[in-house]
Amino acid sequence: ETGVTQSPTHLIKTRGQQVTLRCSSQSGHNTVSWYQQALGQGPQFIFQYYREEENGRGNFPPRFSGLQFPNYSSELNVNALELDDSALYLCASSQPTTDTQYFGPGTRLTVL
Amino acid sequence: ILNVEQSPQSLHVQEGDSTNFTCSFPSSNFYALHWYRWETAKSPEALFVMTLNGDEKKKGRISATLNTKEGYSYLYIKGSQPEDSATYLCAFPNSGYALNFGKGTSLLVTP
Numbered sequence: 001e002t003g004v005t006q007s008p009t010h011l012i013k014t015r016g017q018q019v020t021l022r023c024s025s026q027s028g029h030n031t032v033s034w035y036q037q038a039l040g041q042g043p044q045f046i047f048q049y050y051r052e053e054e055n056g057r058g059n060f061p062p063r064f065s066g067l068q069f070p071n072y073s074s075e076l077n078v079n080a081l082e083l084d085d086s087a088l089y090l091c092a093s094s095q096p097t098t099d100t101q102y103f104g105p106g107t108r109l110t111v112l
Numbered sequence: 113i114l115n116v117e118q119s120p121q122s123l124h125v126q127e128g129d130s131t132n133f134t135c136s137f138p139s140s141n142f143y144a145l146h147w148y149r150w151e152t153a154k155s156p157e158a159l160f161v162m163t164l165n166g167d168e169k170k171k172g173r174i175s176a177t178l179n180t181k182e183g184y185s186y187l188y189i190k191g192s193q194p195e196d197s198a199t200y201l202c203a204f205p206n207s208g209y210a211l212n213f214g215k216g217t218s219l220l221v222t223p
Contacts, residue, residue: 004155033210042116042201042213043156056209090156092211099144101211103156 004093004104012110013081021076021107023091031055032074033101034066035090043090049074078109086111116204118214125192125221132188133217135202139183146203146211147176147187156201159187192221 005024013019025032031050035043045058049068063079072093078085088108092101117136125131137145144163150156160169165180173190189196199218203211 045210
């Protein structure tokens with residue numbers, strides 16, 4: 001059984017640019033959640049996708065957007081990058097019958 | 113947003129010591145509490161999902177207890193080993209789909 005994978009591992013962008021992060025969910029999982037972990041903080045919920053529809057959103061501006069594909073993989077897009085967007089971005093997938101979320105190793109985004 | 117607090121922020125113990133840390137959460141409308149272990153450069157790993165008041169769960173040398181009435185959970189590690197060094201996170205489901213995480217307890221176990 002393949003776990004949750006994320007790409008790329010690291011990314012450096014400049015302020016104002018746009019970035020796309022990718023996540024492949026664990027086999028059999030149709031729900032994907034994205035979290036942002038800033039330095040010294042716990043992971044903060046960005047949004048969740050279930051069967052290709054956004055299923056809930058945290059306190060993040062609209063320039064954070066996402067997609068989920070028919071194979072349940074997902075993308076996180078961030079437009080107009082700001083310095084404060086520098087963080088580790090975690091993706092987690094889950095089965096419809098359990099609350100446990102299974103995390104990928106994250107993408108480290110640095111905005112200069 | 114439901115606040116989850118963890119203490120201590122960091123802990124340094126010697127190999128063989130037993131240790132414990134605390135997660136505090138809102139006691140009203142309790143649904144579940146999650147514990148994760150997160151080793152550096154790896155994915156957070158689910159340890160326990162706790163749902164019932166008085167629950168006690170165990171995985172090897174790690175165990176956790178839950179008090180939903182007073183809003184806290186303890187994580188215990190018996191006979192800490194260097195491989196237990198990690199950040200331990202607790203999380204409380206918010207609105208049924210989001211996990212609301214604490215800042216974690218960073219544990220370092222030295223030989």
